[in-house]
Amino acid sequence: MKPDDKQIKWVKEPKLGLSGRMYLGPLLDGLATTARHMLSTARGDGMTCQFPEERPKFGNPLIYRGVHRLNKDEQGRVKCVACFLCATACPAHCIDIIGTQSPWEDREKYPQSFVIDELRCIYCGMCEEACPVDAIELTALFDLTGASREEMIFDKEKLLSVYDATIEQEPMRSRQGAGGQGHSAS
Amino acid sequence: MATITVDGQDIQIGDAERLNVIQAADRAGVAIPFYCWHPGLSVVASCRMCLVETGTKNKDTGEITMMPKLVPACQTPAKDGTVVVTNSEKVRANQNFVQEGILLDHPVDCPICDQAGECWLQDYYFNHGHQERRADVRPFTSKRREMGPHVTLFADRCVMCSRCVRFTREVSGGGELQIIDRGSHAEIDIFPGYPLDDKMSGNTNDICPVGALCSTDFLYEQRVWFMEPHDSVCTRCSTGCSVQFHVNNDQLYRIQPRYNPNVNDWWMCDLGRYENGHVRAPERIGSIKQRAADKFTDHLWPEGLKAIHEALAGVAAKSGGAKLAFVLSPYLTCEEAYLLASYARKTAPDTLLVLGKVPVVGQDEKFKSGFTVRAERCPNRRGVEEVIRHFQATIVDWAGLLTKLDAGELAGVYLTANYPDQWTDDAEAAKFERLSLLVVHDILPSALARKAHFIVPGAASVEKDGSYVNHAGLIQTGEWGIRPAEGGHVDGQSFSDLLGRKGLYQASGVLAELAGAVPFFARAADGVPEAGLNLVTGEEKRPRTTALGTVTHPLPTFRSIASEMLEVE
Incomplete structure (x- = not known):
């Protein structure tokens, strides 16, 4: 896609009106929000909670960007086709893949090793965006802890186990492109 | 000097130069897309991607007479008074149709294809392709096969440009590759029992414009956009081919020839290309050692x-x-x-x-x-x-x-x-x-x-x-x-x-x-x-620095497209 492509919509910052430039309206807006939150906390359904005894409620866990998981296909095999697009998109360079020829008849390439350094990751979600087969997804697991750095380097098995642990609460977001074949969607 | 008009721009070429319209247009800075043409091989004009409008300009009256039909630029010699139009509606429509025709039975498996990132089809798709598929035909697939010890064929990705076939007939001379079957079932293949195993087989991987022929040794080792090229010289024999080392993270992944008319043209041999196990051999000597009796310190x-x-x-x-x-x-x-x-x-x-x-x-x-x-x-x-x-x-x-x-x-x-x-x-x-x-x-x-x-x-x-x-x-x-x-x-x-x-x-x-x-x-x-x-004669051919004629493809690569996009705010 080129910068002059017709499909790109260039958006400009809106101009402030008179009330906006006086700051008074937005200031009152802000104070109203504060007051609303104070009231809701007093009522008991506020924004804060007593973590870790109390777990926070998510609006939509499906769009939360927490620990990664590697999805499995219908036959329980790793969905990833080792295309390296996540590693290419990753701004933190925390994904390390070794691709090789797959042992299966219907698949050409698969990851022999797939390692994410969860400490280096900035949880931006670019890997999920880049994945052509929806193999990598960010789950709503946010309270990740470990006793050592090595423990926080997740390999393929660990990432697949995150899938097993979270698939009940968070279904896979789409089912496109099994095996990396663009045509197989039909 | 012959004068050629490309998209309204006049360029001069020397009398002794025998260029086709693709090369002449390249001098004018106009890239005509092509698959089957290669400067080191004969012309077949079979891919139809380079069709352009041509005509002649009358020197005396200045009147331009255009040909009624599109002609292949690779097969049309550029001579004095040739007029080329590469950006008309008619030319663009043809390029769209050719791309669409190839993509009818080309699997879009770019994520797992080793050629992705240096694939001509992929690049041309951005410039000349359709945004959507109009026909949904299940592509003809044929499992991958070994053509020889260094060459793997993915028959379904082939665009039938026949570059590899012409290479084995005209450059290496072995003639191992051929096209079997006809029409949409046409495939590249070897004669049973005669594998592509001569010392130049690796070049077929380079000249394949798509991911049909892939290097067995390099297969799935690395995506091409991670690697950095370094120009150097092959040291395996006294020919001294010009090569490029493709490296990433202090690892040598691939060696490819670099165009040099004084030495190797577009080619190199498999010996120089694949025999590099010594570079990262575990037994490499790493420090100065001194021997006392039978012990090294x-x-x-x-x-x-x-x-x-x-x-x-x-x-x-x-x-x-x-x-x-x-x-x-x-x-x-x-x-x-x-x-x-x-x-x-x-x-x-x-x-x-x-x-x-x-x-x-x-x-x-x-x-x-x-x-x-x-x-x-x-x-x-x-x-x-x-x-x-x-x-x-x-x-x-x-x-x-x-x-x-x-x-x-x-x-x-x-x-x-x-x-x-x-x-x-x-x-x-x-x-x-x-x-x-x-x-x-x-x-x-x-x-x-x-x-x-x-x-x-x-x-x-x-x-x-x-x-x-x-x-x-x-x-x-x-x-x-x-x-x-x-x-x-x-x-x-x-x-x-x-x-x-x-x-x-x-x-x-x-x-x-x-x-x-x-x-x-x-x-x-x-x-x-x-x-x-x-050093002896002082004579050498200096190639014009142009991407045309090298094994690398003529369009901006993934990286330069990305940087271009970043520069425009």
């Missing part, structure tokens, strides 16, 4: 070189300089040979300089296009010989050295090797046993290294800057791509340190010094151009 670099220097000076003082020999391997660059020879002369003015073992395997192997894999399997015999000739009247070769050893005429030897294969044996090594000092400078352990008093780690060609002189006297310069194996230094640095020079070794500076000192190298005083410089 490691030295740090400054102390190790100092100890070696003292040992060499000791032999020269005790037995006389004439009993000290320096062996200059034909795997050394000209700069390194010059530094080591200078050091030898500095140690004692009458030291013996010896040309190292020149490996010769079989006979020269000449292919149909004239491309030759030479029997002399080293890059720089000529360069090293000329350096030795500058310091010493006669050249003593490896056999001469062995004779001198047998006669007991030597007391100490500093031997450089850096051969990528095993090059010596126990019988040869035994001849060195009587020496009071043997320093072996090599990259891999050998029978000789086990007998050495000191071992100095060397560097492979991909690890160092420097120049090589090929069989015809053409000097070419290469740049380093990866750092030497753990603990190692580049050879030039070691020799420069031995000489007592301060600071980092810089090959270009040493080459200028060499050109000033040795008349044979005088022509290289101002550096060496990309396509090399013939």
Whole structure:
């Protein structure tokens, strides 16, 4: 896609009106929000909670960007086709893949090793965006802890186990492109 | 001068030049898309991607007469008065249709295709393709097959440009590949029992515009956009092909030929391309070692070189300089040979300089296009010989050295090797046993290294800057791509340190010094151009710097498209 492509919509910052430039309206807006939150906390359904005894409620866990998981296909095999697009998109360079020829008849390439350094990751979600087969997804697991750095380097098995642990609460977001074949969607 | 009009822009081409419309348009800065045409192969005009509108301009009246139909640009000679239109609606419509036709049965498996990132189909899709599929035909698929030891065919990705078939018929001459079946079932294949296994088979992977022919050795090793190219020279035989090392994270992943009309045109042989296991071999020598009885101990670099220097000076003082020999391997660059020879002369003015073992395997192997894999399997015999000739009247070769050893005429030897294969044996090594000092400078352990008093780690060609002189006297310069194996230094640095020079070794500076000192190298005083410089005749073809005609594709790559997008805000 080129910068002059017709499909790109260039958006400009809106101009402030008179009330906006006086700051008074937005200031009152802000104070109203504060007051609303104070009231809701007093009522008991506020924004804060007593973590870790109390777990926070998510609006939509499906769009939360927490620990990664590697999805499995219908036959329980790793969905990833080792295309390296996540590693290419990753701004933190925390994904390390070794691709090789797959042992299966219907698949050409698969990851022999797939390692994410969860400490280096900035949880931006670019890997999920880049994945052509929806193999990598960010789950709503946010309270990740470990006793050592090595423990926080997740390999393929660990990432697949995150899938097993979270698939009940968070279904896979789409089912496109099994095996990396663009045509197989039909 | 012939005048050609490309999209309203007049360009001049020389009378002796025989260009087709694609090449002429390239001069005008207009890229005409193509698949089947390759400057090194015959023209078949079968892909129909390069169809353009052409016409002729009447010189006297200025009137332009256009042809009613589109013609293939690859097959149309550019002559005086030719008018080319490449951006009309008609031309664009054809390009769209050709792209759509190819993509009807081309699997869009770019994520797992090794060609992705340097695929012509992928790039042209952005410029000339449809945004959506109008037909949904299940693509014809055929499992992958081995065409030979280095070539894997993914038949479903093939666009039937027949470049590989023409290559085996016209360049390598083996004719192993052919097109079988017809129409939409056409496939590239070999005759049963006759695999594509000659020494040029790897080139078919390079010239395939899509991912149909992939290098078996490189398959799934690395995505192409991660790798950085480094221009250098192949060191596997005395032809000295221009190559590119593709490296990432200090690893050499792939070697590809670089267009050079003076040496190798677009090609290189499989020997230079695939035989590079020595570069990251686990047994690589990584530090200076000193032997006491049968045990080797490691030295740090400054102390190790100092100890070696003292040992060499000791032999020269005790037995006389004439009993000290320096062996200059034909795997050394000209700069390194010059530094080591200078050091030898500095140690004692009458030291013996010896040309190292020149490996010769079989006979020269000449292919149909004239491309030759030479029997002399080293890059720089000529360069090293000329350096030795500058310091010493006669050249003593490896056999001469062995004779001198047998006669007991030597007391100490500093031997450089850096051969990528095993090059010596126990019988040869035994001849060195009587020496009071043997320093072996090599990259891999050998029978000789086990007998050495000191071992100095060397560097492979991909690890160092420097120049090589090929069989015809053409000097070419290469740049380093990866750092030497753990603990190692580049050879030039070691020799420069031995000489007592301060600071980092810089090959270009040493080459200028060499050109000033040795008349044979005088022509290289101002550096060496990309396509090399013939030191003997001074004649060389200088290719126009254009992407056309190289094996790399003519469109901006993934990386440059991305940076282009970033620059426009």
